[in-house]
Amino acid sequence: MLVYFVTDEPAKLPAIRAMLEPQHAVVPWVLDSDGTGVRAHGVLMVDVDLRQMPRADQLKLILQELAAISERLFVVPNHARSMVAQAYALGATAVISRAKEAALKIAQIEYAEAAKEKNATDPAMEMDAGVAAFASMFSNVRHGRPLKIADARRATSQIVKRVGQDGLSTWLDEVRRYHEGTFQHCLLVTGVAVAFGLDVGFSSADVSRLGMAATLHDIGKARIPLSILDKPGRLDPDEDEIIRRHPVIGYELLKGVSDVSPEILDGVRHHHEYLDGSGYPDGLKGSQISDLVRLLTISDIFAALVESRAYKTPMPRSAAYEILCGMEGKLEGALVRAFRKVALG
Ligand SMILES: [Fe+2]
Ligand SMILES: [Fe+2]
Incomplete structure (x- = not known):
């Protein structure tokens, strides 16, 4: 599955790659840089500090670009309540408290999609x-x-x-x-x-x-x-x-x-x-x-x-x-x- 990983910290990328690849293909998108051309399917994973308004504003623009992707996974450390609300307001469909939980969640999404196809x-x-x-x-x-x-x-x-x-x-x-x-x-x-x-x-x-x-x-x-x-x-x-x-x-x-x-x-x-x-x-x-x-x-x-x-x-x-x-x-x-x-x- 394609995983678009949107982050404000390039340093987070190696750990995400190590966790998700080769099972999934990680497509990184670092805030402040140009994005990717493929925007049609897959899962969006967002790990951005939403407390910083300029970053949230940049993120909104990226999310518009990736609007066709319906599964949107946001990392909100410790499920901080106000940030969880903001994540949903930005279009999250699921919130996890640590990036580590992403592998399981993405597997669930993949399973749910497969099941949907089979009308499970x-x-x-x-x-x-x-x-x-x-x-x-x-x-x-x-x-x-x-x-x-x-x-x-x-x-x-x-x-x-x-x-x-x-x-x-x-x-x-x-x-x-x-x-x-x-x-x-x-x-x-x-x-x-x-x-x-x-x-x-x-x-x-x-x-x-x-x-x-x-x-x-x-x-x-x-x-x-x-x-x-x-x-x-x-x-x-x-x-x-x-x-x-x-x-x-x-x-x-x-x-x-x-x-x-x-x-x-x-x-x-x-x-x-x-x-x-x-x-x-x-x-x-x-x-x-x-x-x-x-x-x-x-x-x-x-x-x-x-x-x-x-x-x-x-x-x-x-x-x-x-x-x-x-x-x-x-x-x-x-x-x-x-x-x-x-x-x-
Ligand atoms: Fe009401
Ligand atoms: Fe009401």
């Missing part, structure tokens, strides 16, 4: 592909590229399958362990919404619709600066105003896309509306808010409370459920009660 159905491998599809969707939108609805569909169907097979708790634990920021949030919301839909006895078509709405609900955040999205603590009023634009941004991104149903558009635009009219962006009230949106909003708030962030420990699920119970008037009480079993596991 190993759930763990399919799930990796689902998460990768999700990552690529977010990164496309962040970089102004077209959103591929097939990526969202693929990610959603894998999450539906996985939550249906292994339950919500396993999903929550795994996502919180391996993923960061908005990316983590969307995976959690989808898992929670799917578990909720399955628990209340939705048909499989309705579970898929709810899952798709959840997968896409915060897609507008891909257009919000990371400095605001990943800011620890409270946002100031200007930042808050910017972040509150994300439902409309998401709606605008999706409204012309074929295959996006009105229910999904409704979920994307209205998941921050409350029954008492105090939500945004349209200040909808009571019956103006559909059932799908009501379920999505409950899943969204719950997932946000239990997510794991660099600056906060995840809230226990029971405490998060108590908060939902205290939102009488904003959320539908009967639905919150129906959510109890899902919330408490």
Whole structure:
């Protein structure tokens, strides 16, 4: 397999070659130098100090050149959380904490690709592909590229399958362990919404619709600066105003896309509306808010409370459920009660 190795430190190259060759062909690309002409297939491995902004900017240009390569492996020492978030924002599909782990990861990618070709159905491998599809969707939108609805569909169907097979708790634990920021949030919301839909006895078509709405609900955040999205603590009023634009941004991104149903558009635009009219962006009230949106909003708030962030420990699920119970008037009480079993596991 071709491995494009992008680095800011030429001294790292011999060790990478020693590890990966001759099994793989390593094509080096050192920041500040001219790149390579072959840019069609293979794996991209990025080992660059992302804390240094000029390097991150150079890297963005190289990544544009290598946009056709879908597998993007980033080395982030010790999985430093803010850097992991940045890696995903730059388009990573996987993050490893040491370059040494690359051989195993690349072998997994190679195996997954071979399996994909053979239409294999190993759930763990399919799930990796689902998460990768999700990552690529977010990164496309962040970089102004077209959103591929097939990526969202693929990610959603894998999450539906996985939550249906292994339950919500396993999903929550795994996502919180391996993923960061908005990316983590969307995976959690989808898992929670799917578990909720399955628990209340939705048909499989309705579970898929709810899952798709959840997968896409915060897609507008891909257009919000990371400095605001990943800011620890409270946002100031200007930042808050910017972040509150994300439902409309998401709606605008999706409204012309074929295959996006009105229910999904409704979920994307209205998941921050409350029954008492105090939500945004349209200040909808009571019956103006559909059932799908009501379920999505409950899943969204719950997932946000239990997510794991660099600056906060995840809230226990029971405490998060108590908060939902205290939102009488904003959320539908009967639905919150129906959510109890899902919330408490
Ligand atoms: Fe949102
Ligand atoms: Fe959300």
